[in-house]
Amino acid sequence: MITRRPSQIHSVYDVVVAGGGPAGLAAALGAREQGAERILVVDREPEAGGILWQCIHAGFGLHHFKEELTGPEYAQRYLEQVLENEIDVLTDTFVADISRDRRLKLMSGGDGIKAIAARSVVLGMGARERTRGAIRIPGTRPAGVMTAGLAQKMVNMHGYLPGKRVVILGSGDIGLIMARRLTLEGIEVAGVFEIMPHANGLSRNIVQCLHDFDIPLYLSHTVAEIHGRDRVEKVTVAPVDEKMRPIPGKGWDIECDTLLLSIGLIPENELSRQLNLRMDPVTSGPIVTSTMETSMDGVFAGGNVVHIHDLVDFVSQESLLAGRSAGLAVTGQRPPADNIRLSPGENVAYCVPHTISTDRPHTVYFRVRKPLEKCSIRFGDVLEKKLGYVFPAEMVTLKVQPKFLANFHGDALSVDVVPRD
Amino acid sequence: MSEPNISHYLCIGCPLGCRLEVEEDDSHDIVEVRGWSCKKGERYGREEHTDPRRMVSTTVRIEGAALARLPVKTADSVPKGEVQAVCEALRRLSVEGPVKMGDVVAADVAGTGVDVVATRSLG
Secondary structure (H helix, E strand, C coil): CCCCCCCCCCCEEEEEEECCCHHHHHHHHHHHHCCCCCEEEECCCCCCCHHHHHCCCEEECCCCCCCCEEHHHHHHHHHHHHHHCCCEEECCEEEEEECCCCEEEEEECCCEEEEEEEEEEEECCCEEECCHHHHCCCECCCECEEEHHHHHHHHHHHCCCCCCEEEEECCCHHHHHHHHHHHHCCCEEEEEEECCCCCCCCHHHHHHHHHHHCCCEEECEEEEEEECCCECCEEEEEEECCCCCECCCCCEEEECCEEEECCCEEECCHHHHHCCCCEECCCCEECCCCCCECCCCCEEECHHHCCCCCCHHHHHHHHHHHHHHHHHHHCCCCCCCCCEEEEECCCEEEEECCEECCCCCEEEEEEECCCEEEEEEEECCCEEEEEEEECCCCCEEEEECHHHHCCCCCCEEEEEEEECC | CCCCEEEEEECCCCCCCCEEEEEECCCCCEEEEECCCCHHHHHHHHHHHHCCEECCEEEEEEECCCCCEEEEEECCCEEHHHHHHHHHHHHCCEEECCECCCCEEECCHHHCCCCEEECCCEC
16 A cells, blocks of 8 residues: 555644645645645545545556556556655545544544644545435335446455446446446446437547457336346346336346446535535535635535546646645735636536636636537627537536636626537 | 348447448458447547457455455456456466556466456555
C-alpha cells in the first residue's frame, strides 16, 4: 500500500480535505501550491486514490498527463506527488461530522473519535453507485445482485469472481468495462440491457468491450423481475414502451447467477446536507461559486460530489481549483466575489459553477438534455460557440474569457444550446 | 464481376459513433471507406479492417502483498485475436511482492513480442 501515517494529528489545520480520491488528492496539491501549510487528507479506505485503483483499464489522463494511463497509474502518480509535498494523508478514517465553524470529527477503528479544526475545508467525497433500491426492480431478494463497481473491486483487487453467468443492466461505461473484464476472466456474460433507446457508454467501449466478444446489447430493454431464493437463478428481461415500462407478454427469462447494475452514480453528500449547504436539485451536489466555494464560508467542493463527471481528468482540474481557492482563503487572498449568476436555458440541464465573475477567465461545465448535431452554445448574447455535436453523456466545457464580459452589465446569463440553421 | 465485399465498423473516435463501411476488392485491397464524418474515422476504419489491435489490461496473482491481485497491462497493443491468449497466459502467472509500477512481470507474453508491466507498486 502507498501510504505514510502522519507522525501526529494536529488540532488545527489550514486545509482539511474530506476524501482521498482523485478530487481530494488534486485539491490537497492545489492548497499546497497556494501556500497552505498544514494540510490533511482524510480517507476511509486503507489507501488513498479512490475508485482509480480498481479501474485497471486504460483511458485516463489524456487531458491531464497527455498520455493514456490506467486508473492505478493515474492514482499512483497523484498519490506520490501528494506524499512528496509533505501533505498528511490519514487513511482508514472517516469524516463523521463537520460543523458550521469548520470543526471536524474524525472516526477510525484505531484512534476512535478525534476532534480537529480547519481554516478551510474541501469536500471531495465523490459519488456512490445507484443500487437496486433506486430503480425498484421487482422480484425476490437473493444474493448475486450487486453494482458493477463492487464486482470490479472484487475481481480486480481482491481476486474473487462474482458468479458464473452474468446479466448486466445499464450500458454506462462501468457496465461495459465489466462485461469485457468478466469475459476475459472466463465468466459468461449473457447480455447488456439498456432501458434508453441509445447506449450510455462511449462508442469505444461498445466496440472494444461488447462487439469484440459478441456480447449482445439490448436497447430499450430492462430487467423486469429477479428470480431465485438464496441466489439469483434467473432474471426476466423485457422491452419497454415509450414510458419505459416493461411491455407485458414480451419478456423472456435468462438463466444467470449474478445481476450487475450499472445504472448511474449519486454524489455522496451526507456531509454537505449535515452542513445545510445550498444544493442544486439537478446535480444533487452543492451550489458553488467560480472558486468552487459552497454556500458556506470556507467550505469548498470539487469532483463528483459537485456533479458527476465522465472523465477523471476534469475531476482533477475542478478539484485543483477548489484546493487552490481553499489555500487562498487561508492566506487571505480571495479573488473578487462573483457578480453573474448562470442559469441553464434551452437544452441545458445544469451549469457548474453556478456563478462567475467578470475579472478573470472561467471554465464552465454543463450537460445537455438531448443530443443535437450542428449546434451552437449561446452564452447570453456575449458569446456563441459552434459545436459539431452534443450528447447528454458527454459533459461540455466552455472557456469564458473576461473580454467577452467587458460590455456586459447584467447580473444573470442564460446558457443555451440551440440548433444551427 | 462478383458482389462487393463490405465490412461494417463502429467508429470509436468520438461520441458520434459513425457507422463505417469498408469495401475491398477480390484481392483484399481496400477500395473505399465510407460513412465517416472526419478523417480520423476514415483512418480508424482502414486500421480496424486491416490490423485491429488492442491494449490488454488485466490482473495477476501476487503473493506477499496487501492485496490479492496486481493490475498489469501490455506495454504495447497486441493483435485483437491474441487478447484471449494473453489473458490465458497471465492467469497462470503468480508474482512475488514487492513490485514497482512499470516492472516487467511477463516478457514476450503468449509469443506476441510484447511485455506485460505492473500498473502500480504493491508489496
